[in-house]
Amino acid sequence: MIILQAAGLGKTLAGRPILDNINMTLQAGEKAGLVGANGSGKTTLLKCLSGQLEAEHGNVMLGKHQQLGFLEQLPPRDPEETIWDIVMGSFSDLLDIRQRLSELEQAISSGRGDVDMLLKQYSLLQDEYHDRNGYACETMARRILAGLGIDPCQYDLRLGELSGGQKTRLDLARLLALSPNILLLDEPTNHLDMSAVEWLEEYLNDYSGTVLVVSHDRRFLDRVVNKIFELRERKLRAFEGNYSAYIVKAEAQDQARLKAFEKQQEQIRETEAYIERYRSGIKARQARGRQSQLSRLERLQRPAQEIRQHSWKLHSRQDSGEIVINLQDVSKCYDGKSLFSGVDLLIRRGERVALLGPNGCGKTTLLKLITAEITPDQGTIGLGSGVRPGYFSQGYENLQHERTLLEEMVYDCNLNLQQARDKLAMMHFRGDTVNQRVGDLSGGEKGRLA
Template identity: 40%
Template sequence: MAILYVNNIKKSYGVDVVLDGINLIINEGDKIGFVGRNGAGKTTLFKIITGSIKQDEGEIILQKGKTLGYLSQNLDIDENLTAFEEVMKVFSDIKEIEERMRQIEEELSDPNSDHERLLKEYGRLQVEFENRNGYSCESYAKGVLIGLGLLEEEISKKICYLSGGQKTRVALAKLLLKSPDVLLLDEPTNHLDLGGIAFLENFLKEYRGTVLIISHDRYFLDVITNKTVEVLNGKVEEYGGNYSYFIKERKNRIEQRVKEYELKQKEIKRLEEMIERFRSFNREKSIKQAESKEKMLLKLEENLGDRPITYEENVRISFDTRIKSGNDVLQIEELSKSYGEKVLFNNINLMIRKAEKVALIGENGRGKSTLLKIIKGEVQPDSGYIRLGRNVEIGYYDQEQRDLNPEKTILDEVWDEFPQKTVREIRNALAAFLFKGDDVFKKIKDLSGGEKCRLNLLKLMLKKANFLLLDEPTNHLDILTREELEDTLLEYDGTIFVISHDRYFLNKVVQKICELEENSIVEYLGNYDYYMAKKNAKEDEIVVNEEGKTKTQIEKEKKKLKQERDKIKNIKNEIKKVEAEIEKKEKNIAELEEELCKEEVYTNPNMTRDINQQIINLKDELEKCYEIWEELLANIEE
């Protein structure tokens, strides 16, 4: 049964059309993922649904008596309250019932009170209190806060003393506890650690209401959603499955539409030729036939529409190294760091070698970002030491974007850091990251989170460092940019040490996961799925670190991983060669077909025959190239 109708919603900002005739029917119990590029209009649509901004045309119809809940950027929380007090406001009516029950208990002690009336009221209130889980609401609220990653001591802190991420978790907990009929979440995993994300996933899987989610977390969308809505060019398109289903089905739909479009184009060309031929006869019957065909042609052209979009413009990232580092890139020994009584980590050890792609994970507040800053030299440890290897050059990506000057323009921000480059070189680099035309003169303070991320990635790319320290590099990036970053990092020949909660990213890019605990770093020689398999295995099956294995075992595993990486890299190189050959042959065919149109050729039978034979031979070779290309792609997918 439908709970929410979105009817012909239109929204523009000046000449920019953000949403153009959006229609959706959302059923009770649906869990829908909204995907699309940053700026596509997803958040605008959510704000229109909740009534926080007004649409230009159309209407939103919510089933009578149903409620909406929205996790927005402007957090609806009182910073003078503690985190626990703030979320308990959700249960204020239950607490009022409890308070009235206490009052009745006091009144019953008065021998002159109306005992019969009070007992009836008390009994009614007690039933309602129990039915609404009044006895467990406090523990339930604490459980949700802890599940989302707040520590016991943080729950009793005033919100004004919490970090931005912690405040977002309080607001999210408050929203989940409200249990609205329709729950709208905009990037809910951005400030959660892996444990918090897992808790939210389980919560939403069991949630009985309707859930609408904007997220670039592909793993999260796969687990939660049963439908996907893509927002593209002001329109929406629905898919009856999760993110992985959407990717496959979208490709199929685009291929089908391209085929239909090309068939219509061929039919248009055929009709045009027939019309020209009929008119050349210059007879009454042939002219009528031509006019009939023209009507068919006009109708076909009216229904043709634009050529289907087969790709979206995306950033072009390419990480290179200026010089090669030594084999031992980073050595950490007996490292400790505390802030007051808060111990982040104590006596930890770690070794990272050249070309390794290592992820650092752990609970929020454990000191992951602090560890990267110690390696960078920005923060001093309490004890222990850091050793960087020979010729190691660090490139650092800060999730907080603190190294960007908000008053500078995009162009000046990059040019000031790389003054040796020409204006053309800087503008070409900016264009590759989708900063084009007058966009380069925008001030950084006016950029979105995703635009700031792209700008920092560009600066990191231009630095050509051989050791990348990346702190949540996929936060605020749309899915296409995430995929481009992942593919680029896979090709990168330097060393990577990355903090990330993006499980899709961790599965695809990293070869080793290090879990930061208070007194150790626990190492897992594999990606995220390998890490989870080991975490869920019996304790005696878990390999906690390299000291738990023989040197031979470690080297064998590393050798196997390297062989697999090298195999994929070789296949990708072969694919590039084949693609270049395909492009070359297609160009040759096009040139020969142009030759056939020249008068000196089509009037010469011998030349025409020779060129036609060359085209046939090239097309046969092209077909073989495509077969090889498909086989290579299949080998990568395996």
């Protein structure tokens, strides 16, 4: 049964066509992935499907009695609310029934009013509460929060005290607690540690509703989805199977389309040569006939090629000393809570180091200590001779949204115009795209720019 359908969707943003004649159907219970290059329009398509953006062309049809859940449509909450209250707010309709049942119990026990009518109302409400698993609200909330790495000791934290990553996980918890018929998820694994990603995989596999998820995580898509939609050059293609199956099928389809295009081009060249050779003379009539056939020919378009990143290397502008980073007995607290203490770390020139740990353990804080954005409560942090750190942050906070891409590179990186264009081209920002505003870029494009 089709529960969500898009027909002929077209959308333009900041003067740039993003979607063109997009057709999509989602069946009940289907788990689908939406893939494509950064800036191809994946988030825009989700927003059009959810109604957050209105397409200039086409329409979206949602099945009767279907509830659609999308993170960006969640209503804002009071910064003073706690994590627990916010997640339990997703069960507000069930909590209202629970409150009404309590009121009816009091009225029945006191003998006020028409007891038979009250008993009938109570029975109907109790059946609805039972059918919707109202008794398991708290259990479900604790299960979701635990799966996303939020411990019971954090339940009383207020929204205003949370980091950006914690707020993202809390919003995901709110959405999962709502348990809509259709889940639209845009990069849900961002800000999740590995154990939380694995939990989300299991949750979505057990989820009885329909899922459409945008992700660049191939492993996640392989484990969760059974269909892939590919958005490329403003067009949408659908493939049955997980991500690995999509790679094989898309490559085969691209090769077949390219072969058909090249064969048609060869036929066009031969026909044009024949027409030119016999335009006048004994075969002029045949030449005119072929010219007529050529003018009616439906010409194939060269298949759009997937954007592939250039192979390039990062070079340090100057050699550093043997010791690059040296942390000794470093400690840091936030709001009276110790993130870590007694940290010793020595990194030497040429080493590649991965920093792992659960959400909220202080990984980003440690990086900010090393880059001197914040200071330790205790201990020392030393950078070696000639060391100049470069920091790629989760939220791309250092980007200036009012600048163009070219201005950002020139002013922030101390480059001339040609050097800036060359660097941008390495990340596939070419032509007029270098004059776009940073604020108009998609999340993935901002990551490439950063």
